Amino acid sequence: MAKKQLITAIINGEEREFACEPRQSLLEVLRDSLQLTGAKEGCNNGNCGACTVLLNGEPVVSCLVLAVEAEGAKIETVEGIAAGGQLQPLQQCFLEGAALQCGVCTPGFLMTTKALLERNPHPTEEEIRFQLAGNLCRCTGYDKIVRAVQAAAEGAK
Amino acid sequence: MQDFDYAAPISTNEAVRLLADPAQKAVVLAGGTDILVLLRERRRRATLVVDVKKIAELNELAMTAEGGLFLGAAVPCSRIYREATIAEKYSALTDAVKIIGGWQIQSRATVGGNLCNASPAADSIPPLAIYDAVAEIAGPSGRRQMPVAEFCSGVGKNVLARGELLVAIIFPPTPVHSGAAYQRFIPRNEMDIAVASAASYVELDDKGAIRKARIVLGAVAPTTVRATKAEEALIGQQPSDALFIKAGELAQLAASPIDDMRGTVEYRKHLCGVLTRRTLAIAVERAAANKK
Ligand SMILES: Cc1cc2nc3c(=O)[nH]c(=O)nc-3n(C[C@H](O)[C@H](O)[C@H](O)COP(=O)(O)OP(=O)(O)OC[C@H]3O[C@@H](n4cnc5c(N)ncnc54)[C@H](O)[C@@H]3O)c2cc1C
Ligand code: FES
Ligand code: FES
Numbered sequence: 001m002a003k004k005q006l007i008t009a010i011i012n013g014e015e016r017e018f019a020c021e022p023r024q025s026l027l028e029v030l031r032d033s034l035q036l037t038g039a040k041e042g043c044n045n046g047n048c049g050a051c052t053v054l055l056n057g058e059p060v061v062s063c064l065v066l067a068v069e070a071e072g073a074k075i076e077t078v079e080g081i082a083a084g085g086q087l088q089p090l091q092q093c094f095l096e097g098a099a100l101q102c103g104v105c106t107p108g109f110l111m112t113t114k115a116l117l118e119r120n121p122h123p124t125e126e127e128i129r130f131q132l133a134g135n136l137c138r139c140t141g142y143d144k145i146v147r148a149v150q151a152a153a154e155g156a157k
Numbered sequence: 158m159q160d161f162d163y164a165a166p167i168s169t170n171e172a173v174r175l176l177a178d179p180a181q182k183a184v185v186l187a188g189g190t191d192i193l194v195l196l197r198e199r200r201r202r203a204t205l206v207v208d209v210k211k212i213a214e215l216n217e218l219a220m221t222a223e224g225g226l227f228l229g230a231a232v233p234c235s236r237i238y239r240e241a242t243i244a245e246k247y248s249a250l251t252d253a254v255k256i257i258g259g260w261q262i263q264s265r266a267t268v269g270g271n272l273c274n275a276s277p278a279a280d281s282i283p284p285l286a287i288y289d290a291v292a293e294i295a296g297p298s299g300r301r302q303m304p305v306a307e308f309c310s311g312v313g314k315n316v317l318a319r320g321e322l323l324v325a326i327i328f329p330p331t332p333v334h335s336g337a338a339y340q341r342f343i344p345r346n347e348m349d350i351a352v353a354s355a356a357s358y359v360e361l362d363d364k365g366a367i368r369k370a371r372i373v374l375g376a377v378a379p380t381t382v383r384a385t386k387a388e389e390a391l392i393g394q395q396p397s398d399a400l401f402i403k404a405g406e407l408a409q410l411a412a413s414p415i416d417d418m419r420g421t422v423e424y425r426k427h428l429c430g431v432l433t434r435r436t437l438a439i440a441v442e443r444a445a446a447n448k449k
Contacts, residue, residue, distance in 0.1 A: 002162045022163035022206065025193075045194050047348075049261055058235060058264035064193045065265070066186075068163045069208060112260060133348050134259020 012080025177320025230269025336443030
């Protein structure tokens with residue numbers, strides 16, 4: 001078996017060191033080694049977006065990133081967005097807008113939306129739908145999710 | 158996932174040395190959006206994965222001294238579509254990189270990987286072909302260049318020999334009064350692969366007539382196809398809807414698609430006509446606006 005490698009990355013603002021095999025995905029290491037189980041495994045082939053995290057500020061599907069590629073990178077997961085036990089406004093909007101049912105897709109949606117609103121604080125509905133097209137939801141029919149993102153953008157005005 | 162070693166060389170020479178190592182079965186990793194899926198599903202085997210994202214020249218994205226574009230093979234799509242100069246001068250490339258997968262895929266996926274993966278439905282290849290882009294290749298016996306249009310040799314096959322690495326794609330300058338566009342047809346708005354696609358490029362003369370035209374179709378043959386008959390019909394003509402319809406009809410004849418769950422032969426041919434017509438109209442509009 002290929003030797004484990006020691007990787008250092010800034011995860012949710014904290015420097016973390018972990019050992020992983022080259023064949024392990026970032027998703028696997030986040031969930032199994034670092035106990036950050038927010039990112040979910042839906043499809044494990046890049047199609048569903050449930051495993052979305054931010055890698056140096058860009059949303060990526062962590063099932064298609066090798067953990068060894070994260071050396072020196074800045075990673076943000078859903079665990080890092082609520083501060084001091086307080087939900088972030090975006091999370092509050094998903095909650096209040098009932099933008100989730102089973103919740104499996106939610107961490108992924110929250111991370112992509114976070115990146116979207118950072119770049120474009122007032123997206124149109126079309127922009128929201130286009131930018132979130134890589135996140136699939138089996139339950140909601142998407143409208144409530146789009147409304148929650150709009151509410152979060154409104155709140156930021 | 159199958160077991161493999163990982164290396165992230167910082168120079169092209171080192172990458173080539175690793176790829177040529179007879180003791181290894183090495184594969185290149187750029188954005189990983191194709192290769193990690195293939196390795197996980199065991200449709201490809203590897204003992205060594207060579208990550209090329211740390212090599213400086215593969216990360217370069219800049220205008221060349223001649224006024225063309227140097228696109229490093231490891232530059233992700235999202236970096237390409239954020240460049241205003243590229244959107245202006247190579248708009249068909251921007252059209253394509255904006256629709257490759259969703260945002261998460263675009264953050265990682267590269268045009269180099271899209272080309273090397275050689276899928277008939279790859280969105281970046283028709284645009285590369287209409288711009289007459291050139292692939293710069295490094296290998297154990299030095300460097301070579303070849304037209305992108307000759308780079309793919311079949312479904313999932315390219316001309317790279319063992320140890321060879323795609324370094325960059327180099328675009329010639331685009332003249333004034335030139336314009337281009339790329340479109341594909343997919344059953345939903347985003348996140349699907351092309352049933353058929355077309356890229357069109359035109360150059361207009363002082364009187365607004367078409368001086369040069371290139372039309373390349375995707376997803377309707379094992380590799381991209383050039384619709385030469387349609388191109389010829391455009392030369393010397395004033396752009397008009399009737400002319401674009403005629404070009405679309407001629408373009409259909411160049412397509413030799415397959416029947417599959419995404420569409421029948423007839424449907425795909427029809428789409429070639431529609432997409433040719435539409436991309437020509439946009440290309441002409443962009444050419445007319447391009448006065449610099
Ligand atoms: C969810 C999803 C949606 C997608 N949607 C689209 C789409 O809409 N349109 C589309 O065209 N594609 C799509 N793809 C396919 C894929 O994202 C693209 O083909 C992408 O451009 C590949 O680039 P990459 O950098 O990720 O390649 P990688 O996976 O890193 O590499 C692809 C292949 O090329 C080889 N390679 C890469 N770089 C080099 C190099 N410099 N020299 C030599 N060989 C090299 C690799 O070894 C591998 O065989 C999608 C994929 C996923 C998972
Ligand atoms: S689990 Fe990564 S995209 Fe579905
Ligand atoms: S809430 Fe169930 S998948 Fe989205």
